[in-house]
Amino acid sequence: MTALAPVDSWYAASANPTPSRAVLSDAITTQVCVIGAGYTGLSTALFLAEAGFKVVVLEAATVGWGASGRNGGQIVNSYSRDLDVVARQTSADAAKLLGQMAFEGGRIIRDRVKQYGIQCDLQDGGIYAAITPRQIKELQHQKQLWESHGYDQLELLDKKAIQQQVNTERYVGGTLDHGGGHIHPLNLALGEAQAFESLGGVIYEHSAVLDIQQGQPAVVKTAGGSVTADWVVVAGNAYLGQLLPQLAAKSMPCGTQVLATEPLGEERAKSLLPNNLCVEDCNYLLDYYRLSADHRLIYGGGVVYGARDPADIERLIRPKMLKTFPQLANVKVDYTWTGNFLMTLSRLPQIGRIGENILYSQGCSGHGVTFTHVAGKSLALAIQGQNERFDAFASLPHYPFPGGRLFRVPFTALGAWYYDLRDKLGV
Structure with a gap:
């Protein structure tokens, strides 16, 4: 498989030193396999490592290569659709909990920066x-x-x-x-990765996932090896491709x-x-x-x-x-x-499960810096048997784009044109 090209950004040019990491080249076993070394995957992995879990992270490129290392670096509270919209989509109890979590992401980031001494220009x-x-x-x-x-x-x-x-x-x-x-977003990701590794976690880079064999345990396969795990967390977000088509249809x-x-x-x-x-x-x-x-x-x-x-x-x-x-x-x-x-079509995040032991989070819709850290905590707690936060997010409805993959781009662009026109007209 061709290696994904480095990103020529100011973030990459000013990144903190980071160790080189191995490519997965063996069949290994762990408790949790996380797919994706962006904020969602790293946040989940770090919370689990702190709780004593054995965790392996597989990354197709390098830590923070995707949106986590390229975004605007802004700590923005709430979700892409605000809490009044959220309240109309779910139960009163779930809406209350989602409201409490809406302001948690920034606090998690600040706690990580302080606890692990992450240098990210906060x-x-x-x-x-x-x-x-x-x-x-x-x-x-x-x-x-x-x-x-x-x-x-x-x-x-x-x-x-x-x-x-x-x-x-x-x-x-x-x-x-x-x-x-x-914050400097790439340096935050690099710091979280090193915090995870300091607790015994393992990250394999240039190890794109090609297939997930569902089961208990599940088997996650790359070109060079495999990971057998009790739990799998899918955190590829916009770079997941067609690994799980049922997720791609809804985003x-x-x-x-x-x-x-x-x-x-x-x-x-x-x-x-x-x-x-x-x-x-x-x-x-x-x-x-x-x-x-x-x-x-x-x-x-x-x-x-x-x-x-x-x-x-x-x-x-x-x-x-x-x-x-x-x-x-x-x-x-x-x-x-x-x-x-x-x-996502609703611009609300999607958290859910496939079978019993594959969890996923995706669709931050532009609020990823903070939401991913909330999602990581929710996924980690669900693996520990504490499902309240996970279930609140999972209660939000997930809609496929009308017309499937063929029409989702023109459909969404037409909607954006309408709202952009409203902005320009001030109505």
């Missing part, structure tokens, strides 16, 4: 930026909704207040989430594009974001950005349905950046990259 605070008066009303509703679930970290910002945080004329207001924040890989400017220098960087907060706007096809530790602006936005790689990422993203910060017209772009996330 910064606190994030802004939701409103471009239209309608979006201000939505943010006011969100603040009331989150407070009803016990979360009191949102601060409303008027136009003057948001301009003190973001040096642009683009926004009419917003909210500051004091429980949000941002769609989507690409998002990111650029990193040349270093701006501390003074110029602070002129854009004086308090080093991360920002995302409230549009359906949203922009998101933040500063790096070496004072670059990392700016992302847009969606490519079906996860095609655009030929010229800078041409797509630079105009978005300049619409927000026209003062950067002469700034050079050093890096551009794309990464895939997995969208």
